[in-house]
Amino acid sequence: MSEKKNNIFSTLSSMPAAIWSSVFRNNLPYTDLGRSKTSFNNFFLHIHPVKVHRHTLKPWFTMGLGLISLFLFLILVVTGVLLMFYYVPSTAQAYDRMLDLRGSVAFGVFLRNMHRWSAHGMVAAVFLHMCRVFFTGSYKKPREFNWVIGVILFLLTLFLSFTGYLLPWDQLAFWAITVGTAIAGYAPVVGEQMRFLLLGDTTVGQEALLRFYVLHVAVLPVVMVVLIAIHFWRIRKDGGLSRPEEADIVEPAAVGTVLATPAPAMAMATAAGGINVIEKKNYGIQGLVRGPFAKVGNVPDNSVFSYPNLLLAELFVFILTVLGVLLVSAFFNAPLEEAVNVLHPPNPAKAPWYFLGLQEMVSYSAFWGGVGIPAIEVLVLLLVPYFDRGQKGVGKWFAKERLLANTLFLTFVVVNIVLIIIGTFFRGQNWEFVSPF
């Protein structure tokens, strides 16, 4: 009897610890072994390698742009789902729902602001991330295909933002989408059909609203999540982020007192596949990454444990992203214009800002501006890693060896940004040149 009682007591008293360890599998780590186990055993942390290269953690190398994109996406998913509770994709109701969000839903304005500004921010962050990857030459072998996935993710981001633009069903939305889809209609042969498929009608109306809604809340986010997963998985499989060769040279200081071998010799040993076995590091971790590091890590190298180094860095980017979004959302309201008036286009009717570069080009030539040049740009972007195959200058910002490639890409970036600026600020009635000052 007493034994049983004792058992119940001990079961109960040990229950929190049992639950804790069953969920987290190990205690908060205080040893290197513990740190690696924490990353390894936790589903959410498992996406990280157990150890991460010091170079990856340099703030000015990545500027956290990829992470910012991811976190904005997460904010968008969360705020988007909350907004879905209030939204009806019907031309009769959508605008009234917007008024309700602004008028009487608790945090309605704030949710909409966060969603709106995060969406704009994500377009910008993904684009800047792409620039970072290019200027550091990080798309080179073996990361070529990950670059391709990245370009597709960028296009998906644009499309997600574009489909969301219609949903408030105000004048801004209606005419931006009318202009945007008209640009799609300029494509030869399939243009009109594509436009019809997208709108479900010849003009923007109820069918278009429903299609854009389904694309925006179901189809595109799912595709996006899958591609993001592949994007991350490939980063791991490709041996983490790119880095210059010299980053792999182990400096004695980094290895600490354990290592007496001179650095060059050490690097050779690393390249050879790890002959030197360090006694104190006698635990095994299964294949982490490919390349010089894809081995049971028992050679001295320039890596540190992901937990806590990488996690802390990620947390830092996360907090900054959230803070930025919150601040912008607290002080700037997402625009909501008058309800749709099909007979009265604003003059000028402008597409969303990230398409204003296109619209600006369309004002010179419908086909070349709206279809020809953008198609070529996307195609070239997709094929860049297969054209530019030199292995020099990887992992360094604006490497001297990549002067030509970087100059070309910088031109591409600057031209597009200038076009967007012209389209946004310098175009007035009838698309005539006006000065914003």
Place this chain on the structure above:
Amino acid sequence: MKMRLSLAIASLAILGVHGFVFYQQFFHKWETYQNSYFDQARTLAKTDQEREALASRSPKIEQIIVTQFGSTRVDRCTTCHIGIDDPRFKENNQPYKAHPYTAELGDREINGKWERRHKFADIGCTVCHDGQGRGLQEFYAHGEDEFWTEPMLGYVVQENWRPEFKDKLKGKEFMQANCAQCHTDKDFKSTPLVNKGREVFVQQNCYGCHRIEGISNGTLGPDLSDVGKKWSLNYIHESIVDPRANSATSFMPKFNMTDEEVKALTIFLKSRRGFNYAETQLDRYRATLTKSPATSPESTEPGATTPAVADAKLGEQLVQQRACAACHKIGETDGGIAPDLSYEGLIKDSEWIVAHFKDPRALIPDSIMPTFTFSDGDFRSMAAYLGTLNKPPALNNPQEIYTNLCMRCHGDKGDGHGMIAIYLDPYPRDFTNAGFMNSKPEDRLISSIKNGVGGTSMPAWGKVLNDEQIKGVLGYINQNFTKEARTEIKPRKIPDQNPVAMSPDSVARGEGIYLQRCTGCHGRKADGKGANSLDILPRPRNLLNTAFVTQTNDRRLFESIMYGVQGTAMPPWIDYGLTTEDVGDLVNYIRSLNQGKKDAGLMTLLIRGH
């Protein structure tokens, strides 16, 4: 360590933003208003029961959902205006103030207690007052937001409205536009301004160009059936007093109206919202079954008596009242849109004028003149008045003639871009086009001036000017605009009569050739509006213009087709393999298009008409 510190600071900042947002979300102005209302009501309460009921109330969003007026309305106005139906608060300031009782609105006093005719619980607030019922912040709820087209009528003047209109758009009477949503009787006595606006709409001939469902059928201007739903008062007002302010391409004339008339018209237009609130789909369907879609406005016109005989005096009055000079030129007043009527009595006879009143496009196919629906007597009187405008002008030299009679259409540079040219179809001739001018014999040019050009706005100046004057003005044109010496025109082999006899076979052959060769410019329907027509000046001829085609002899048609028209896009078709027989078939086809369409009376008018 540095990183952890900044992490902590950033987290605190996030907490701060949260505090700010929570404050915004949970401390509403309307709660303050409601609490204050409860306090005041408690001091006014007479029984304990009342006090208890008040004590148990806590601030919450109040709303009235109105489903009986078209689309569902949600009015949350009473969230702030919580004492709106509480007579004890009639002396308080807004937002506590009770809505006054007015006998005019149908409120009745029974045994010392007032009873409302329009119960708030049934009809809400925005039905009468406008504003944005869903909003809970004053800025949005009162419609001060620049994007809200229905700000509170008569009370709120938006910051972004044109400053000179702000005063004119203030006043309770603007609410009449909303009264008229349910009280649709034409002479409902509580909406005098809507009724007056409707009269002004007819008097000022707005109906000639604008369609309003159930009232008029004009097609020249925008349909105004739901103008009140789409535009704010400000926009409507502005579009009436300054048509080009909102649409740079508008050619609506500026009408000379008093402020009072503009206000009435604005209110009347604001009351046009497609569907009236009181109306259901079924009502509307029933209405279409029982009556013609548009009633003639003459029935609404006050004092429209039809005189038995045409009365030029009455005609003059009518022409003035109906603002003909808003488009036309009559004497000194010039609307700058339509032709000069100052010598109409010399140029046209009353039969033509009346026929043209009744159906302008039967005589001048591409005219933009609206079809007005005045009574026959009115038309005759107006025609009689125009008939009195028969004093030939005293013009001494060709330059004066050109300036007074020709320049309004052909322009001061003679390039066909006169003041009213863009409203004319076909476009006035460009005299600087020497290729054209010098390819036509002088006789032909003189004949165009003297006899006019059928089916166009070019009148027969022979009835105003003598032959010498006509020659003089042609010389003036040649000297100043064409500026090229006339050369001898080569004699060409052109049949005077169509050698191919008119027959169904010939017409069918002609149609075949027409479809192959001519549709690109003259259009599939032969109306001169083919795919290329917009790129061409002068525009391709409208071959369905019966008056023009009937007056043009075979010789001229043959010449134009076979040898082309110099100075225009019409090529010489004999160079492209058409034989004389082919051209004969084409001419037969073109003539067949213009045969038997019109009744005999009209045909004689057409031929005589210019």
